[in-house]
Amino acid sequence: xxxxxxxxAILAAxxxxxxxxxxADEEGTHERLKAHLRELVDPKIAEHRGRIVKNxxxxxxxxxxxxxxxxxxxxxxxxxxxxxEPEVPEERRIxxxxxxxxxxxxxxxxxxxxxxxxVAARLEALVEPGGICIxxxxxxxxxxxxxxxxxxxxxxxxxxxxxxxHVYRVRDRAAHVEPRLLVTPSPLPLPDxxxxxxxxxxxxxxxxxxxxxxDGMVEEIITALSRxxxxxxxxxxxxFTYKGQAVDVKRVGRELGVRYVxxxxxxxxxxxxxxxxxxIDATTGNHVWAERYDRxxxxxxxxxxxxxxxxxxxIEPQLYxxxxxxxxxxxxxxxxxWDCIARALSYVGQGTLAGHAEAEALCRRAxxxxxxYAHAHSLLAWVLTVRYAVSIQLKAVLGEAAxxxxxxxxxxxxxAWAHMSHGMVLFRMRRPAEAERAYRRALxxxxxxxxxxATLGWLLAxxxxxxxxxxxxxxxxxxxxxxxRVGARAxxxxxxxxxxxxxxxxxxxxxRELIERYPEHHPAHYVLISAAAMNGDIDLASxxxxxxxxxxxxxxxxxxxxxxPWTGEIGDRLLEGWRKAGVPE
Numbered sequence: 001x002x003x004x005x006x007x008x009a010i011l012a013a014x015x016x017x018x019x020x021x022x023x024a025d026e027e028g029t030h031e032r033l034k035a036h037l038r039e040l041v042d043p044k045i046a047e048h049r050g051r052i053v054k055n056x057x058x059x060x061x062x063x064x065x066x067x068x069x070x071x072x073x074x075x076x077x078x079x080x081x082x083x084x085e086p087e088v089p090e091e092r093r094i095x096x097x098x099x100x101x102x103x104x105x106x107x108x109x110x111x112x113x114x115x116x117x118x119v120a121a122r123l124e125a126l127v128e129p130g131g132i133c134i135x136x137x138x139x140x141x142x143x144x145x146x147x148x149x150x151x152x153x154x155x156x157x158x159x160x161x162x163x164x165x166h167v168y169r170v171r172d173r174a175a176h177v178e179p180r181l182l183v184t185p186s187p188l189p190l191p192d193x194x195x196x197x198x199x200x201x202x203x204x205x206x207x208x209x210x211x212x213x214x215d216g217m218v219e220e221i222i223t224a225l226s227r228x229x230x231x232x233x234x235x236x237x238x239x240f241t242y243k244g245q246a247v248d249v250k251r252v253g254r255e256l257g258v259r260y261v262x263x264x265x266x267x268x269x270x271x272x273x274x275x276x277x278x279x280i281d282a283t284t285g286n287h288v289w290a291e292r293y294d295r296x297x298x299x300x301x302x303x304x305x306x307x308x309x310x311x312x313x314x315i316e317p318q319l320y321x322x323x324x325x326x327x328x329x330x331x332x333x334x335x336x337x338w339d340c341i342a343r344a345l346s347y348v349g350q351g352t353l354a355g356h357a358e359a360e361a362l363c364r365r366a367x368x369x370x371x372x373y374a375h376a377h378s379l380l381a382w383v384l385t386v387r388y389a390v391s392i393q394l395k396a397v398l399g400e401a402a403x404x405x406x407x408x409x410x411x412x413x414x415x416a417w418a419h420m421s422h423g424m425v426l427f428r429m430r431r432p433a434e435a436e437r438a439y440r441r442a443l444x445x446x447x448x449x450x451x452x453x454a455t456l457g458w459l460l461a462x463x464x465x466x467x468x469x470x471x472x473x474x475x476x477x478x479x480x481x482x483x484x485r486v487g488a489r490a491x492x493x494x495x496x497x498x499x500x501x502x503x504x505x506x507x508x509x510x511x512r513e514l515i516e517r518y519p520e521h522h523p524a525h526y527v528l529i530s531a532a533a534m535n536g537d538i539d540l541a542s543x544x545x546x547x548x549x550x551x552x553x554x555x556x557x558x559x560x561x562x563x564x565p566w567t568g569e570i571g572d573r574l575l576e577g578w579r580k581a582g583v584p585e
Contacts, residue, residue, distance in 0.1 A: 004107050009070035009138070011050070012120040013041075013077075013098045014059030016129035021092065032085065032094055033058075040080045048073035053112050059096070059124075063112060067102050067141045074098045074132045075148065075172050081130065099123025101135045119165055126156060126167060126204070128247070136166030148172055149285055154276050154292035157269060171285045190283075193338050195232035195258040196315075197282075198222050200243040201275070204267040213304060214266040215240075217275070220308040221262070225315065227416065227446040234258055253282025260288070262315065271297050277311050289314065312448040313479035337373050340366035344379060348386070349485050352520050356387035374415050378408035381421040385428055390522040390552055394428065394563045401425045416446035420455060427459055427565050435459055450480035450490075457493035462566055466497040473497075488518040492527075499527055500570055504535035522552060526560075530577025541581035556584045 015021065021029045041060065045052055050064040050073060064070040077096065085093050101123060103116015119135060127133040134142075139150055149171035155164035198221050201214040218239075226233045234256050242252065249261040264277035278290035291314060295303045344362035347355040363380035366373060381404035388394045402425045408418035423438030439456040442449055457472035473493035480486045491514045498507035511528035514521065525548040532541035548555055557578060566574055 005104055006107060007102070008105050008107075008112070008116070009064040009067040010101050010103065010105065010112070010117050010120040011045075011062045011064065011070050011074055011098060012059070012100075012117070012124050013061075013074075013096045014056070014124055016095045016097050018058035021094065024092065029094070032088075036081070036084065036094060040084065041077055044073050044077050044080065048076075054110060061112070061117070061120075063105070067100070067138045068145055070100050071132070071134060071138065071142060071146060071148070071170065074100055075170065078130055078132060079172065095129035097124045097127045097129055098132045099125070099127065099134070100132065100138050102137045102141060115161065119161060122161060122165070123167060126153070127169065132170040134168050134170060136168065139166075139168045149287065151278060151280065151287045152290045153265075153278070154290060157267070157274070190257060190259055191232040193232055194260065195234070196225060196260040196262060197234040197239045197252060197256045197258045198225065199247065199252065199261060199263045200240055201263070201277075202265040204265045205269075213273070215243075217266075217304045217308055220304060221311055224308055224312040224446075224448055227448075228312075232258070249280045249282045250285055259283055262311075268297070273297050273303060275307050279315060309448050309479065313450055337366040337370035337376060340369070341373075341376055341379060344383070348379075348383060349483065353387065353390075356383055359383045360387060372411055374408045374411035375417055377404045377411065378415060378418040378421040381405035381408065381425060382417075385421070385424045389428070389563075392554055392559060392562075398425060398428055402429070414445060416442040416449050416452065419445065420449065420452045423459075424455060427455075428563070430565055430567065432459055432463060432565070448479055450476045450483065450486045453479065454486050454489035454493060458489060458496065461493050461496040461500055462570065463568075464500050464570060466500050469493050469497050469500075484518070488514070488521045491517070492521065492523055495524060495527055499531050499574070502534075502573075504531045507531040508535055508537070508540070520551065522548070525551070526564075526574075526578075529581045529583065530574045533577040533580035534573065538580065541577070545581050545583060558585060 015033060018029075037055065037060065042052060045062050045064075048064065048069040049066070050062045050069060053061045053063055062070075062073075064073065078098065081094070081096060099120045099122065101116050101120035103119065104114060105116050106113040123133040123135060133153070134150070142150075151169040151171060153167040153169055156167045157164050198218055201218055203211045203214050222233060222235070222239070225231060238256060249263070252261050253259065259282060261280050261282045262277060263280065264275060267274045273295055275293045275295075276290070277293075279288040280286070281288055291311070293307050293310065295306070297303060340362040344359040344366070347359040347362070349355075360380065360383045363376055363383055366376035367380065370376065381401045384397050384401040384404065385394075388397045402422075405418060405422035405425050408415060409422060412418060419438045419442035423435040423442065426432075426435035426438060436456070436459055439452055439459065442452040443456070446452070453472050453476035457469045457476065460466075460469035460472060470493065473490040476486050476490040491510075495507060495510040495514055498504075498510055508528060508531045511524050511531060514524040515528065518524065525544060529541050529544045529548065532538075532544060557575070560575075560578070560583075564571075
């Protein structure tokens with residue numbers, strides 16, 4: 001018998017829960033599966049230029065000359081299965097799980113072999129009943145030629161395959177692909193603020209111990225998300241009703257009345273654990289964010305706490321961004337209070353004076369629409385403090401900012417944003433002890449609040465607690481590495497700590513790097529000017545001063561003395577450097 005090699009798209013499918021179905025009704029299950037293969041599967045494979053290689057008892061293996069044909073065929077098979085067996089109870093219906101891979105295969109008369117086949121078989125084991133998983137190779141070859149959504153599940157370590165496989169879940173956007181419910185409940189209305197359900201994470205390890213670990217982590221994530229006051233979070237008892245089910249996020253969204261769904265998986269191998277998490281817009285099925293975490297299991301509870309913290313910190317800015325994009329699709333006159341805040345937060349994230357001006361206007365509109373909206377008041381307090389931080393008007397607006405922060409606290413004392421904004425105002429009023437208490441209270445309410453870690457770090461650096469300041473900044477960056485609001489402030493903390501420690505050369509290098517990334521972050525310019533002068537490089541200090549004066553023409557020693565929070569020995573050294581650099585009186 002001769003064999004040949006060729007490149008092929010391989011489709012592997014099996015029946016979910018086949019042993020259970022056979023145990024309940026052996027003859028009936030066997031006959032129903034044969035009917036599905038004969039009436040649906042075989043014609044679809046032929047229609048898409050594929051061939052059945054073999055039936056495997058509980059499934060089948062097919063090959064195609066094109067990955068586009070293979071994936072399209074897989075979707076149409078799963079569509080067709082939804083409408084079959086309407087008289088059979090849901091728990092007894094036959095549902096396929098399908099994996100598609102592209103690889104070099106060894107072809108014999110009645111079989112095909114090779115890693116490409118093995119990977120396809122492993123992929124179908126990763127997907128929920130009625131679902132489809134494809135490899136990264138297949139995803140790359142498809143490009144934008146198919147009208148489906150592809151959710152990135154990250155790299156997965158699959159059995160008997162040495163290298164990790166990048167995996168995507170296929171989501172069919174066609175409305176009739178939604179699993180049919182025996183009773184269709186009326187969709188719950190969406191709350192007037194972002195809403196999320198955290199589904200039980202899937203245990204991919206086959207180890208019951210990991211079930212407890214996964215459930216515990218999901219409970220911690222739900223608790224931590226509940227601390228974000230602007231977010232509506234479904235309680236554990238509701239989200240855990242989906243445990244052990246193959247669910248569609250759109251159905252979850254309708255049944256629980258949420259816009260976003262977080263789902264994930266846990267896999268343990270030896271002394272390591274891999275956790276994947278992904279955030280999905282349940283109204284569209286579109287993927288918003290995904291991440292994978294690999295950790296040693298030296299302390300399983302420490303790992304649980306770390307992953308919980310990382311996931312929660314990542315979700316907050318991702319939801320801001322998603323809500324901003326959603327609000328952009330609305331006309332200005334139709335914006336509600338939350339839409340205004342979503343846009344305002346996006347403008348704040350730009351880190352520019354123009355962005356801060358837009359954010360202030362949006363906050364004021366949100367308050368006009370909903371005067372009792374605490375987050376609108378706390379964000380306005382923050383924006384006023386940040387926008388006018390480099391202006392001679394700062395002292396004039398601090399009173400209004402303080403009143404906005406106090407209003408936010410009266411409306412919702414448990415709002416971490418309100419405490420952080422209040423702390424920022426107090427810091428600018430040169431009341432550092434009260435500011436520190438406000439920052440620490442914000443972090444008690446939301447330990448994953450990266451921006452609060454960064455603002456606390458700045459206060460600590462100003463009073464010379466350099467080691468603690470740097471730790472606070474590093475924590476902020478670990479929690480939210482891609483948020484420019486956090487990045488600018490945390491990086492400035494590290495720069496300022498170098499000045500505080502009289503490491504002027506390193507401070508200069510750090511400040512120049514910070515300015516390159518955030519040109520309109522004025523405090524970095526202030527520190528660069530003084531550090532360069534204190535380091536003896538008057539030419540660089542003068543050049544930095546000229547650059548700043550183009551941004552801020554009224555920059556002077558009198559203005560600094562009026563508005564800056566720096567005092568004591570560090571303030572004296574800053575002033576010495578500015579005088580050496582020639583800062584105008």
